Amino acid sequence: MRILVVEDEKKTASFVRKALQAEGFAVDVCHNGDDALAAARATPFDGIVLDIMLPGRDGLSVLRQLRERKNTTPVLLLSARGEVNERVEGLNAGADDYLPKPFELVELVARVRALTRRGGETKSTVLRVADLALDTLTRQAQRGEKKIELTAREYRLLEFLMRSAGRLCGRMMILEKVWDYDFDPGTNLVDVYIRRLREKIDEEFEPKLLQTVRGAGYMLKETP
């Protein structure tokens, strides 16, 4: 998997590159919009992390150019402005995801992973991870032979985690997809819900499926 990181702030570019490389991605870095367009033309990337604020040609303009050229590489926009309008503007211009600065690294990595796996989603109505099954039609959860009662929110959280099974899910990502929050509420809601969910799906069973990844994320995974 090869990722292009377009970020003019050298230090940010550097730790983003390190974090993505640590996850096994090959990473190219550009510091301005024109270089990014040239690089994207020369190499087929699996994903592009694109900062909006760039010297010269800005990120949105790079994105529009890419899409005009029928380049469909998934793009994650980064922005220090971080406002709803910009998110909408970015998504309209053809971005696949949007992350406001300052972001958490795990969050960024998780989103890049999700981007590069787009389209591979299961069409089945029953999601399975090990012996945990979730029927998305009847909203029934089951581990082994035991039926599990879930509240509406717990169901949505479990469904999201199961759909991204094996992938790291950052807190902001969970808040966005499960709670429909586009802001950081500054509460420990996600952690509390994860704890409750863990009590229901993991406590009496082996192996443990719901894992906390030190730093800021969670993952539902078959093998530890």
Add this chain to the structure above:
Amino acid sequence: MTIRARLTFWYAAIMFVSLLATGVLTYREFAPEPNIDTAQQIAEDASDFREILRILFWCGVPAGLLALGGGWWLMKKSLAPVAGLTQAAEKIGAQNLNQRLPRTGNGDELDRLTEVFNGMLARLDDSFKRIREFTLHASHELKTPLTVLSGETETALRDESLSAAERERAASQLDELRRLARIVDGLTLLAKADAGQITLAMESVRLDELVRDNFADVQILAEPHGIQVKLECCEEISVNGDRHRLRQLLLNLADNAVKYNQPQGSVTMCLRRDWNFAEFKITNTRQGIPAEILPRVFDRFFRGDPAHSQTVEGCGLGLSIAQWIVSAHDGTIKIESATMKPTTVAVRLPLDIH
């Protein structure tokens, strides 16, 4: 006493006195010389004097009344621009400093006053704008170093060679950095709102669904504090609004109600329709807020109770953001509190009529 009444009174009084003076002078001019002192002459003089008094009275009183009425009208006419000025000036606040008072353009004293007043507004507007721009730029400038700091701290945390103590320190730094990031986020939001740079994504929103979602979350958040959360009523209500901002509003209010509470206390929520408004009330068993600080609780970074604020974590902008969200939806927000009584925050939002 208004200027108008005072001036009219003086105007009428001067009119009356000048008329009196005219009367006296006229009498002195036309009265015969009192050289022959006969009884008949004295009687004639006395009757002349009464006659003049009578004329004076019958002319003076109507003239005085006329002056009073005319003066009242005159004053009204000349002071009308002042009344207009007062009305227009009353409507100008921090939010619409860009408005100007209407000028007559005839170059009189009041027009000149309006001009000076408008000049003052322009200067005020300018300095308000500078402060807003400063906050906006400051919060924006802070984001880049914050991104670098938290990114590098996170990278450091992944280093397997860190000792447990170093790891602890880095994790605690990361926590504080995240808190700082939330404060900067809040500041940016408010600065943008002040500058009118935020457009809400308005749509028809089922407020009762948002309240139910919020209720479920708050129950979870309140559990570790031993606080009971109740949803007293939740009528089916739609408002025209921005779904994300309304969620943020509800969470801010509820989070506040849980944080500023007493152990084993309670939080009660209620959403009902009141005339053409959706009314959301959230009450908590908090020690009453003293009346003198009540109007300031919506101020940015205001913490009423210094003893309490030490133990409560938060960015200090929750209620300011809540207030902005409500006003951006053309609603009102009020906080009611009294010593030994529960504190209630009441939000009213106009219903979606379509």
